[in-house]
Amino acid sequence: MSTDPSSPGAALLSVRNLTVVAQSEGVRRTILDDISFDLKPRQILSVIGESGSGKTVLARALVGWMAPQLKITGGEILFKGRDLIRDRAYASRLAGREIAYIGGNPAGALDPTMTVGAQLVEKLRAVRPDISAKDAQDKAIRLLEAVKIPSAASRFHEYPFQYSGGMMQRAMIVDALISDPALLIADNITQPLDVTVAAQILKLMRELNEKFSTAILFICSSLPVACDAGDEVMVLHAGEVVERQTSADLVSQPQHGYTRALIAELPTLWANGKDGRDERQDRNRQALMSVRGVAKFYETRGKAGKAVVQAVRNVEFDVFPGDNFGIVGESGCGKSSLMRLLTGLERPDAGSIIFEGEDVGTASPARLRQLRRRFQLVLQDPFGSLPPQSSIGDIVEEPLKIHGIGTKKERHDRARAALNEVGLGDRLYDQLPTGLSAGQRQRLQVARAMVLEPRLLIMDETLSALDQTEQGKLLDLFGRLQAQHGFTYIFISHDLTMVRQVCSRIAVMYLGETVEVAPNERMFFDPGHPYTRALLSAAPTLEERRYRPEDCLLEGEPPSPIDLPPGCAFAGRCPHAFDRCQRENPALVSRADQALAACFLVNAASTAKAPADA
Amino acid sequence: MFIARFLARRLLQGALIVFLVSAVIFTLLRVVPGDPVRLMAGGMAPEALIEQIAEEMGLRDPIYQQFGRYVWGIVQGDLGQSFVRPASGAAVGGASFDDSTRSERAEVWDLIAQTAPMTVQLALLSMLFALIIAVPIGVWGGLRPGRFPDKLALYLSSVFVSLPNFWLGIVLALLLSVKLKLLPAIGYGGFAYTILPAIVLAIEIAPFIIRTLTVSVAGVMRENFIDIAAVRGLTRNQIIFRHALRNSSVPLLNLLGVQFSMLLGGVLVIEFIFDYPGLGLLTINAVMQRDFPLIQGIAIVTAAAFVLINIIVDLCATAIDPRLEY
Numbered sequence: 001m002s003t004d005p006s007s008p009g010a011a012l013l014s015v016r017n018l019t020v021v022a023q024s025e026g027v028r029r030t031i032l033d034d035i036s037f038d039l040k041p042r043q044i045l046s047v048i049g050e051s052g053s054g055k056t057v058l059a060r061a062l063v064g065w066m067a068p069q070l071k072i073t074g075g076e077i078l079f080k081g082r083d084l085i086r087d088r089a090y091a092s093r094l095a096g097r098e099i100a101y102i103g104g105n106p107a108g109a110l111d112p113t114m115t116v117g118a119q120l121v122e123k124l125r126a127v128r129p130d131i132s133a134k135d136a137q138d139k140a141i142r143l144l145e146a147v148k149i150p151s152a153a154s155r156f157h158e159y160p161f162q163y164s165g166g167m168m169q170r171a172m173i174v175d176a177l178i179s180d181p182a183l184l185i186a187d188n189i190t191q192p193l194d195v196t197v198a199a200q201i202l203k204l205m206r207e208l209n210e211k212f213s214t215a216i217l218f219i220c221s222s223l224p225v226a227c228d229a230g231d232e233v234m235v236l237h238a239g240e241v242v243e244r245q246t247s248a249d250l251v252s253q254p255q256h257g258y259t260r261a262l263i264a265e266l267p268t269l270w271a272n273g274k275d276g277r278d279e280r281q282d283r284n285r286q287a288l289m290s291v292r293g294v295a296k297f298y299e300t301r302g303k304a305g306k307a308v309v310q311a312v313r314n315v316e317f318d319v320f321p322g323d324n325f326g327i328v329g330e331s332g333c334g335k336s337s338l339m340r341l342l343t344g345l346e347r348p349d350a351g352s353i354i355f356e357g358e359d360v361g362t363a364s365p366a367r368l369r370q371l372r373r374r375f376q377l378v379l380q381d382p383f384g385s386l387p388p389q390s391s392i393g394d395i396v397e398e399p400l401k402i403h404g405i406g407t408k409k410e411r412h413d414r415a416r417a418a419l420n421e422v423g424l425g426d427r428l429y430d431q432l433p434t435g436l437s438a439g440q441r442q443r444l445q446v447a448r449a450m451v452l453e454p455r456l457l458i459m460d461e462t463l464s465a466l467d468q469t470e471q472g473k474l475l476d477l478f479g480r481l482q483a484q485h486g487f488t489y490i491f492i493s494h495d496l497t498m499v500r501q502v503c504s505r506i507a508v509m510y511l512g513e514t515v516e517v518a519p520n521e522r523m524f525f526d527p528g529h530p531y532t533r534a535l536l537s538a539a540p541t542l543e544e545r546r547y548r549p550e551d552c553l554l555e556g557e558p559p560s561p562i563d564l565p566p567g568c569a570f571a572g573r574c575p576h577a578f579d580r581c582q583r584e585n586p587a588l589v590s591r592a593d594q595a596l597a598a599c600f601l602v603n604a605a606s607t608a609k610a611p612a613d614a
Numbered sequence: 615m616f617i618a619r620f621l622a623r624r625l626l627q628g629a630l631i632v633f634l635v636s637a638v639i640f641t642l643l644r645v646v647p648g649d650p651v652r653l654m655a656g657g658m659a660p661e662a663l664i665e666q667i668a669e670e671m672g673l674r675d676p677i678y679q680q681f682g683r684y685v686w687g688i689v690q691g692d693l694g695q696s697f698v699r700p701a702s703g704a705a706v707g708g709a710s711f712d713d714s715t716r717s718e719r720a721e722v723w724d725l726i727a728q729t730a731p732m733t734v735q736l737a738l739l740s741m742l743f744a745l746i747i748a749v750p751i752g753v754w755g756g757l758r759p760g761r762f763p764d765k766l767a768l769y770l771s772s773v774f775v776s777l778p779n780f781w782l783g784i785v786l787a788l789l790l791s792v793k794l795k796l797l798p799a800i801g802y803g804g805f806a807y808t809i810l811p812a813i814v815l816a817i818e819i820a821p822f823i824i825r826t827l828t829v830s831v832a833g834v835m836r837e838n839f840i841d842i843a844a845v846r847g848l849t850r851n852q853i854i855f856r857h858a859l860r861n862s863s864v865p866l867l868n869l870l871g872v873q874f875s876m877l878l879g880g881v882l883v884i885e886f887i888f889d890y891p892g893l894g895l896l897t898i899n900a901v902m903q904r905d906f907p908l909i910q911g912i913a914i915v916t917a918a919a920f921v922l923i924n925i926i927v928d929l930c931a932t933a934i935d936p937r938l939e940y
Contacts (some may be wrong), residue, residue, distance in 0.1 A: 011762020063845045108838035111857045113935045122856070127847040161937050174844060 010379055011038040011078075012215050013062070013183055016460070018075035020066075020239075021103050033239040040160075041182065044216040045211055045513050046230030046247070047224055048262075054239040055219045059187040062217070063101045069220035079183070097127035100214075101177035103417060104188030106168035108426050110160045117156030123349035124178045143174040146211075147204055148555045166557050167195035173204070177212060184216045188326075194330035194494070199538035202229050223262055224540035224601045227251060235259050263542070265468055267497040269524055271543045278519035281594060286357070288456055289342070289375075292599060294361070295512075296337050297382055300562075307562045307598065313512035315351070318457070318492060319505075321512075322482075327492045327502030328535070332514035332558065335492050341462045342490070344379045355456070357372045359384035373403055376449035379459035384443035386433045392419070392431035392444060418447040421484075421515045422477060424541050439470040443477070450481065463498060475502055496539045500524055508532050511558055512568040513517045516589065518595035528597030530574045539545050551575065568599075576601055628921035635917040636910060640681050643906050650697045650904040688914065693722040694907035696900075698917070701887035720912035725896060730878075731914070733885075733892035736808050736815070741870065743816030748823035753859065755824070756831025767828050771821030783814045783887045800889050803895070811888045814883060819873050826869045830862035837861070864931050865936070871927035875920040 009096040020032040038046050049055040060066060062077060077084040079099065084091040087497040103109055120140040125131060131139075137156070141361045144152035147170040155163075163171060168191060171582060176184055186205070190198035202225070203237045209216055218229045227231050234244040235256065242256040254260045296312040319325045320412045329335050340346045341419050342353060353360040355375060363371060376399075379385040386395060396415040400406060406414065416426040422443040428436075433444060442462055465469045475498075481487055488584055493499055499506055499520075506523050507518040508531065516529040527533050537547035554573045559565060565572065572583040575577065580600055589598065618734040651668045652659075668674050672683065678765030691709060714825055728854035788811060797810045834840060835858055843853045880895070885894030898910040932938050 065841065065845050095845055101842070101845045103838070109842050111839050111843075111861065113860055122852070123846050123848060126849060126904075170752060179847070274748050333764055482897060502931055 010040055012041045012043075012080065013039040014078045014215075015062075016076045016078065017396050018061065019073050019079060020054070020060075020061055021022045021073050022183065022408075023071060024069045026066065029289070031239050032061070033073070033235075033242055035239075037234060037241060039183070039217060041214050042209065042213045043269045043388050044206070044218055044234070045232045046226035046233045046235060047219045047236055048226040049218065049222065049236035050221060052238075053236045055221075055236050056187055058236070059101070059185050059217070059219050062185055063095060063099055064088075064544060067076075077581075093533075095127075095182075096123060097179050098181050099185065100181040102169075102176050102186045102187065102189050103170050104191050105173050106165060106189075106192070107160075109168070111170050112160050113158055115157050116163065117158075120144075120171070123175055127162075127179045131575065140174065140178060143178055144171070146208075147173055149201075150556070164557055165453055166193055166201070167203055169193060169197075170204070171202075171206070177208060177214065180212065181214060184214045186216060187219045187221070188221065189218075190220065191222075195496075195538040195540065196223070196330060196534055196553055199553065200555060203549065205229065211437070222265060222540050224542050225422065226477070227542060228540075235262075243256055255510070267501055267543060268466075268543055269497060269536070269539060269541050270546055271502050273523050275527060279504075281320055283594075285320060288321045288323075288353075288356065289319040289490075290352075290354040291315055291317050291342070292352050292354070294338070294341060294348045294353060296334075296341055296346065297349050298337075310512055310561050311565060312348070312588075314369055314585075315507075315509070315514045317514055317517050319488060321488055323488050323505055324482075325488070325490045326491065326499040326506040327509060328494065328496060328499050328506060328537075329492060329509035330558070330563070333509040334561075335494075336460065337512075338509070339458060339492055341379070342458055343375065344372070365571060369403075373452050374454050375458065376452060376454040376457040377458045377460065378445045378462045379450050380464060381437045382445070382465050385445060386441060388432065388434060390432070391430050392424070392433055392436075395433065395444065396447050396451050399448060403452065414451055414528045415447075418451040418614070419444075421450070421481065422447045438465050439474065442466065445452045446477070446481075447472075450485070450487070453485065454487070456488045456490065458492070460492045462491075464493065464495060471498065478502070497541070498533065508535065511561060511564065513569065513598065515570065515599070516595075517588065517599040518591075518597070519593070521597045522593060526595075528591045528595060528602050529570075529599050530576055531570045531603075532597075534573070617929075619782050620929070624921075624928070626923045628918070628925065629920055632914060633685070633918045635683070636914045639913045641677060643909060644677050644680070660760055669855065684777060691723070693726070693911040693914070695721055696725060696908050697905045698824070699725065699902045699905065705879040713748055722907050725908060726893070726915050729891060729893050729896045731800065732890065733878060733894065735805075736812055736885075736890065737874055737927040738882070738890055739808050740815035740819065740877060741874060743812055744819040744823055744873075747816060748820040748827065752824040752827025755828040755833055755855075756862070757835065757854065757858075759828075759835075764828060764832075767824050769822045774817050777817065777820040779814055780883050780887055782817060782916035783811070783884060786810060786814060787888070802889075802891050806887075807890070811881075811884050811890055815877065816882055818819070818926055819877075822869060822873065823841075825879065826865050827862065830865045831858060834861040836857050860934060864935050867927055867931050867934070871923050875916075875923050878919050878923075879916045 014037070016036050018032055018035040023032050035058065045389070047055050047058065057070065061194045062084075066072070066215075072085055076086070079094065080092055085599065091184075098583045110116060117140055121133060121136040124136045124139065125133065141152050141156050143155060149155050149167055149170055155167075160168060170473055179275045190201055193201060205216065205218075208214065218226070220226050220229070222254065227250065230247060232244060232246050233250045235242050235250075235258065237256075243254065243259050245255070251258065251263065252406045254263055290558045294312060294315045295310070298311055300309055304423050315334075315338060317325070327338065328339060329429070336348075341348050341361070347364055348361045351361070355371060358367070358371060359370060360368065391396075393412070393415055396418055397411045400411040400414060405411065411470070416429060418425050421427065424440060424443050425445065433441060436444065442465075445462070446457075448455065463474060466474065478489065482489065491499065503520055505517065505519050506512045508523070508529065510531045516523065516527065518528065523532060524536065525546070527536060534549075534553040537545060537549045537552040552575065554575055556573050559569065559572060565582070566585075567582040568574070568577070568585055569579075573576040574581065586598045586600050588598045589602055590596055637935070649664070650666075651664050651671070651673060653662055655667055672680055684694065696719050751763075751767050751770060754763040758762075759763055768801060787799040790796045798807050799810050801807065840853060841860060843857060844850070881892075882894045882898055884890070885892045886898055893916070896908070897912050900912065901907075928938075
């Protein structure tokens with residue numbers, strides 16, 4: 001532990017025996033229990049803990065932002081030797097000036113009715129009234145450029161809602177750093193962001209730390225991210241500091257049982273090596289679902305007039321019986337629009353979706369209903385997708401009623417059987433779903449989908465609302481059901497580690513297109529598309545990375561699906577882009593062994609770039 | 615560009631609304647019982663003359679023909695002539711049918727143009743009074759939800775909303791005019807005559823403004839960006855006056871638009887009590903005299919005013935909050 005009482009002068013921030021309790025309706029609960037730590041100037045200290053460990057309360061206690069029911073009952077927060085708890089005037093003089101704070105919800109952090117630039121200037125002049133409006137504006141634009149916001153001078157005059165999530169988080173970093181603070185408290189700042197954007201933000205934060213010598217307290221809930229970001233990592237568990245070590249030491253020799261469990265639970269991408277699970281598929285069999293050149297456009301109307309959003313542009317893949325097919329991509333890549341097309345909720349504007357020899361995209365509504373008996377959808381949101389006033393049994397029986405299957409007795413029996421199979425037990429039959437946990441709700445959704453005995457189950461982010469342990473249990477369940485009923489699964493997900501664990505073949509989507517389709521190990525060990533490598537380089541993991549973000553991803557964010565560049569959509573962020581990529585959009589080409597990628601470098605130089613052991 | 619497209623679209627929609635309103639009013643007025651020609655010509659007029667006048671005025675034609683003629687008139691800026699009011703402004707009604715002073719009947723447009731400014735003046739003044747009363751109370755209440763200011767706002771609005779306006783009008787007239795002789799009350803002889811009815815109307819409107827403000831200010835104060843603003847180093851005054859009030863003004867603006875339109879539509883009771891020569895009084899008399907063209911004219915002008923006010927309110931709202939799109 002670096003808590004060294006003999007040299008308090010060295011620490012910028014030292015927290016001593018900080019205790020915070022929550023008082024509500026006569027119940028006292030200790031949120032932070034006797035927390036002590038030091039932060040030196042220019043140091044980055046990561047704080048990690050699961051939800052409920054008190055890390056956000058810690059962050060907010062440091063900036064004096066306490067919910068009314070929270071009380072600091074003991075300890076001191078010394079900033080440059082002076083206690084912030086007792087000296088409120090000193091604390092509020094420091095707020096935003098010496099101590100800056102960035103929260104995890106950039107979307108709601110600025111006034112939506114004023115331009116970002118005006119608010120940056122307002123903040124700087126509030127804490128430094130001596131700076132003129134002109135100088136403040138110049139500084140804000142300079143910093144917006146420093147955090148790599150494109151055309152910063154014109155973006156300065158835009159409103160918060162015109163910024164994407166990643167850009168907004170950059171703007172909040174500018175907001176925090178504009179007053180040259182000595183300490184920056186970053187509370188879960190990468191959580192709402194896509195992995196490739198989060199990786200850029202982390203990189204940026206490290207650069208700023210060096211350039212402006214700001215000390216950073218980096219709070220997050222993901223161990224890989226915490227280790228990546230900080231020089232040292234402090235582990236918080238149930239309101240107590242259980243461990244503090246340098247990132248490397250924490251991973252290699254965790255001291256506390258909680259940390260060890262945390263590390264053991266993390267699924268890995270590469271650490272277990274190849275286990276030869278990629279099997280060659282028999283291409284003479286008929287594909288269960290075959291998607292060819294599917295596209296979907298939406299028209300939007302805004303202040304600038306009509307615009308066409310190209311949500312899905314050019315999707316191609318085959319799903320064979322018994323596959324666990326994964327579709328991955330970041331938010332906005334068209335995953336959910338594709339799901340709506342695959343399930344016939346919407347009709348594609350081009351291309352075909354052949355399911356067992358019939359085109360879902362052009363089938364009549366009556367035929368589509370019949371087809372749906374054989375493919376079912378399980379949704380992401382465990383709370384919004386179940387009718388709260390129907391009993392659990394009715395929910396499971398409903399599909400049978402809709403399709404007019406069986407007598408009342410038979411339906412009842414089949415529903416009970418399905419409930420038992422997903423591990424819910426038929427004593428829940430007459431209850432309402434109100435009391436079910438998120439995991440139980442997802443089981444119920446699976447029961448509702450499988451009671452029709454479909455051949456294909458489409459899982460749209462079904463596991464993303466669940467924690468690690470519950471995810472594992474459900475994945476086991478899916479495996480068991482597959483063995484018993486011969487289901488084929490399509491997993492639509494943004495979570496690479498989950499996909500790595502369960503999928504046999506994976507399609508990667510970028511801006512509405514499938515840019516790569518490959519068997520699991522091929523994709524993780526020898527990806528064919530630069531975007532796949534970028535995704536893998538940004539995935540949060542403790543393992544030694546096969547792909548480094550520095551090599552795989554240029555700064556920037558995906559272009560808007562409204563005005564796409566003429567050539568390859570990834571060209572603007574791709575480190576390997578050349579002239580042809582700006583003009584022409586590559587199509588999926590085979591790279592042998594049933595792997596496809598949409599890149600001009602496939603079969604040219606990609607094999608040379610891949611790591612030696614691939 | 616955005617403004618031009620917005621205005622074109624909204625004005626077209628507005629024209630359609632006004633057209634529908636006038637169609638409905640026109641039809642309804644003609645199916646209710648009571649023959650306006652009898653009122654115009656006088657009780658003593660012979661039946662044959664009444665029929666003759668009605669024929670001449672086209673009142674026996676099918677409704678759609680009458681409506682067509684009427685709309686054609688409106689397009690040319692002609693709202694028609696009052697059935698009963700003479701242009702000279704002399705007495706209305708009467709028993710004889712050959713009174714020479716009644717030959718020239720008043721233009722509806724002129725009647726409205728004379729009275730509308732009075733009502734606009736009354737409406738603006740009562741809005742001003744209402745805002746002066748309601749904004750401090752409402753904002754204070756919104757900043758301290760559940761505490762004394764919030765309760766004060768609630769109790770005060772309950773009291774205001776339960777005072778019947780005719781009673782309040784009479785009491786205030788008695789107190790301020792008769793007893794204290796501070797303000798004139800009846801009729802119109804200058805700006806001072808607007809003050810008393812405006813106070814009564816302001817007290818009637820204020821509770822709605824107070825309520826809207828407390829709710830929206832309290833809502834905005836719970837927003838993330840308000841919490842964070844203090845951590846970012848903004849002062850409390852900056853947070854409240856620059857951010858909280860700005861964000862809570864959009865719901866208020868919508869409410870003010872509706873209230874103002876209602877005031878313009880004629881505040882019948884208040885204008886009647888104070889004998890205030892505005893649209894309200896004109897409406898009451900028009901209805902009592904079955905003066906179809908006048909009633910129609912007032913309805914159309916009020917509907918048009920309503921449409922225009924809403925367009926202005928929406929335009930202001932987009933200026934405050936650029937996320938809004940109408």
